[in-house]
Amino acid sequence: MIPKALLFAVVMTSTVASAGPSPVTVNVGLGVAEQRWDDDINIDRPSEGFNLNATLYAQVGIPVYPDLAIVVHGGISAPKLLYAYPFCSDPMPGQPTNSYPFHFIPLEVGVGVDYTFPSDVWVSPWIGLEKLAIYGLSGDLEAPASLALGLEAGIDLYQDDAGNRTGLFVKTTLIPSIHKTGENESANYLQIAAGIAYRFR
Numbered sequence: 001m002i003p004k005a006l007l008f009a010v011v012m013t014s015t016v017a018s019a020g021p022s023p024v025t026v027n028v029g030l031g032v033a034e035q036r037w038d039d040d041i042n043i044d045r046p047s048e049g050f051n052l053n054a055t056l057y058a059q060v061g062i063p064v065y066p067d068l069a070i071v072v073h074g075g076i077s078a079p080k081l082l083y084a085y086p087f088c089s090d091p092m093p094g095q096p097t098n099s100y101p102f103h104f105i106p107l108e109v110g111v112g113v114d115y116t117f118p119s120d121v122w123v124s125p126w127i128g129l130e131k132l133a134i135y136g137l138s139g140d141l142e143a144p145a146s147l148a149l150g151l152e153a154g155i156d157l158y159q160d161d162a163g164n165r166t167g168l169f170v171k172t173t174l175i176p177s178i179h180k181t182g183e184n185e186s187a188n189y190l191q192i193a194a195g196i197a198y199r200f201r
Helices: 002-018
Strands: 025-038 053-065 068-077 080-084 100-116 121-135 146-159 164-175 188-200
Touching (some): 025 068, 025 164, 053 188
Antiparallel strands (some): 025 188, 080 100, 164 188
């Protein structure tokens, strides 16, 4: 599903580009991501090490200067499987551990800027909301839409005269506080990703 969405975005953007100069910019990336959800019930304990999932982001912007655009950002990642240990995160030897498998899908939306340097290196910070959509588990875990901070950066390796560009990107998203887990503690979420980017500007 994610590759089809990327292909659709590329085809639509190429159509716009071939029609002549466009007042919009487009930035679409497809790659793999490592995701960590830190919680008081230690839900990410079984995923020590790398556990990569597919991720997709898309940005549409309006140029305000030759190399600067204001953008609307959206992103989604493939479901990640985790195990919750709500009763005992570190059981004593011989004590049974109650684990509950569940999935979550990160959904993000925000606004930001996209700036391209003369060397074809670009950066795109954004701020918005992210929802960790949970399914397969009832009860303790609730993840409301929370404030999220994100950054995409990359380099264009190829470009044509019509404004189509392809290259590489890195991406990070942080939710500083999903929900309170104690008097001075909060659950948080971090995603780090990399992949192939298509841009039109």
